Amino acid sequence: MIEFYAKAKLPTRFGVFNIYVFKNEDKKDHAVLVHGDIEEEENVPVRIHSECLTGDVFGSMRCDCRDQLITSLKYIGSRERGMLIYLRQEGRGIGLLNKIRAYNLEDNGKDTVEANIEQGLPADNRHYNFAIDVIKYFNIKSIELMTNNPEKIKNLEENGIKISKRIPVIIEPNSFDKFYLETKKDKMGHML
Ligand SMILES: Nc1nc2c(ncn2[C@@H]2O[C@H](COP(=O)(O)OP(=O)(O)OP(=O)(O)O)[C@@H](O)[C@H]2O)c(=O)[nH]1
Ligand SMILES: [Zn+2]
Numbered sequence: 675m676i677e678f679y680a681k682a683k684l685p686t687r688f689g690v691f692n693i694y695v696f697k698n699e700d701k702k703d704h705a706v707l708v709h710g711d712i713e714e715e716e717n718v719p720v721r722i723h724s725e726c727l728t729g730d731v732f733g734s735m736r737c738d739c740r741d742q743l744i745t746s747l748k749y750i751g752s753r754e755r756g757m758l759i760y761l762r763q764e765g766r767g768i769g770l771l772n773k774i775r776a777y778n779l780e781d782n783g784k785d786t787v788e789a790n791i792e793q794g795l796p797a798d799n800r801h802y803n804f805a806i807d808v809i810k811y812f813n814i815k816s817i818e819l820m821t822n823n824p825e826k827i828k829n830l831e832e833n834g835i836k837i838s839k840r841i842p843v844i845i846e847p848n849s850f851d852k853f854y855l856e857t858k859k860d861k862m863g864h865m866l
Contacts, residue, residue, distance in 0.1 A: 675699070676807040688744075689751025691758075696811075698804055702762045706808055707747070710755030714813045717838050719756035721746035721820040722805045722830075725764045728773075736777065737854060738845040745843055746820050757812075759805045766790070767799030785857040797862065802826065806833045822864045 676696045684693040684707065691707040698704065712718050723730075723746065729739030743758075750756030765773025768790060776789035787797040809817060809830075816836040819827060820843050827837060844866060847855050858864040 676704070676804060676811060678811070679703075686747065686751070688747040691751070696804075696808065698807070700762070704762055704804055705760045707750075707758040707760070708812075709750050709753070709757070712755050712757055712812050712814060714815065715755060716815040718814050718817050719750055719753055719820060719841065720809070720814075720817040721750065721756075721758045721843070722761060722802065722826065723758060724761045724766065724800060727764060727770055735848050735850040736780075737851055738847075741845040742843045745845070749820065749841070757808075757814075759808050761800070761802075761804060763800045766797070767801075768793075768795050780854075785861070786854055787857060787861045798825065802829045802833070806830060806835060809835055822858075822866055824863050824865065 676698045678694065678696055680695045681692055684691045689709055691709050694706040694708060696704045696706065723743055726737060726739035728734035729737045730743050733740055746758055750758060764770050765776070772793060772795060775793060776786065779789035779792055780786060784792060790797050816838040818839040818841050819830070819837050820841045821827065822842055822844065827840065831837060842865065855866055859866040
């Protein structure tokens with residue numbers, strides 16, 4: 675269950691949004707950026723973005739997160755309506771510390787999946803309950819989901835979210851994230 679706490683206007687370089695803060699069982703502050711009127715609408719462009727401090731904030735080139743975030747906000751900001759749900763599930767849900775431990779293992783030859791498993795953690799420890807509750811909170815009838823991740827689509831659909839379309843968010847690889855993106859494609863089924 676989510677609870678609404680606050681809302682304010684948030685002008686960004688990608689357009690004017692409203693930022694909402696919700697809380698749920700995990701007691702974290704969860705941010706949702708809304709552009710235009712989304713309530714009870716169909717075919718609303720939605721990005722469900724997983725927190726990545728190293729990429730989103732510091733501009734790390736080990737992953738495509740920041741470019742995906744910017745691409746999504748640009749897209750949503752340029753449309754009549756849309757929403758970005760910022761999921762507080764750093765490191766695919768294993769947290770910053772374990773992600774950095776995984777990076778250390780990756781520096782020594784492991785891939786992104788092996789580096790989680792080696793720590794006794796699942797390759798992907800996320801769930802989408804918060805995102806599902808937000809979509810339901812706004813009574814959105816159907817979404818156009820911005821993702822390359824088939825698991826995300828499956829999980830949302832299994833939980834009653836209607837996805838009318840998938841919008842790919844493909845970022846050109848660089849020399850630092852090439853292997854990482856290949857592993858996402860080969861081992862995690864990402865549509866890259
Ligand atoms: N455990 C772990 N997490 C990582 C690693 N690199 C990036 N992440 C995290 O992965 C999450 C993003 O997941 P991705 O697999 O890039 O993308 P996705 O959200 O599953 O799929 P898209 O919707 O297509 O972007 C963020 O929480 C990042 O912090 C890594 O090497 N190990
Ligand atoms: Zn990242």
